[in-house]
Every structure is written in C-alpha cells, then in structure tokens.
Amino acid sequence: MNRLFPLILAGALLFLVAGCASKEAVKKDAKSYPFRHKGYSFKIAWELVPGHDGVAVQGLMQNITLRKVEDMEVTATLLRGANDEVAEGQTYVLGSLKDGESTDFDLYLPKAVITPGDRLAFRIKYMVPGAAGYTWATNVVTDAKTGAAIVPDNETTSE
Secondary structure (H helix, E strand, O other): OOOHHHHHHHHHHHHHHHHHOOOOOOOOOHHHOOEEEEOOOEEEEEEEEEEOOEEEEEEEEEEOOOOEEEEEEEEEEEEEOOOEEEEEEEEEEEEEEEOOOEEEEEEEEEOOOOOOOOEEEEEEEEEOOOOOOOEEEEEEEEEOOOOOEEEEEEEEEEO
16 A cells, blocks of 8 residues: 555546646736737737736737638737837747647746837737748737737748
C-alpha cells in the first residue's frame, strides 16, 4: 500500500495539471474587457493594467473567419509621436483555434506609461494548415487610451 500511494498521488496531480492547461478555459467574455476590435480574421478584446515597471496587456482573441489557425504569436507595440517605439511585448499561443474558438493572451510592455496620443499596435501572426507554409498576420493600430481603431486591420502573408 505504501508503494501505491505515490503513484495514485502522481496520477491525481497529472489530472489536475492537464485540466488547468485547457485553452477552452477562457478567463473572461470579450464584453467584459474595456477595449474591443473586430478584424477580418480575429476579434480581440483587451485591458491595460498599469504595473510598477510597465503595463500588462491582458486580453482575449477569437478566430472568426478561418477553419483553423495554429501557432499564434501576439505582439503589442506602444507607439508615440512619429511611430517611435516606446515598448513592445510578445506572447505565443501554441496549439490551434478552430473557427469560433477563443483563447486568452497576456503580455507585458516593460517601462511603459500610457500617455494621451499614444497608439497600441497589435500584430497577430499565425499559420493556416494547408496554406503551403505561409505565415499570415493581422495588424491593427488603436488609440492606447480609448481603444479606438486608428489604422484598420489588414491581412498579410509571407513564406
């Protein structure tokens, strides 16, 4: 019995950890975020959380067009003035999202302070299965204070 207990405990812990890693466990609904944007391939919603040494960008993205996307990379860049880069943060979402599925993302803009007139540029890079190795990207630039789209989103591809 003493040898069986560690195995049972290890199995229970693995079950708990696997359940926590599910992409289906989205933290919030898009409507609960203060900023939202609907692009061609993705809906994104986010909030900015000031920290002691920068700003966290916490959000949600939903695949709204494509049958399936994989290996997403989310980048947010804080721009000031004539496109001067103040800070940039990046995160990766491994796995895939089918049409209609959502996932959370969190990234950090180190040493950033949001001021009036700043812009937040989002870039979501992703793979589309069966697209001959192309990397696709969705881009949108928003007012960092209000979340209003300044430059509409556009889609690009590269090999």
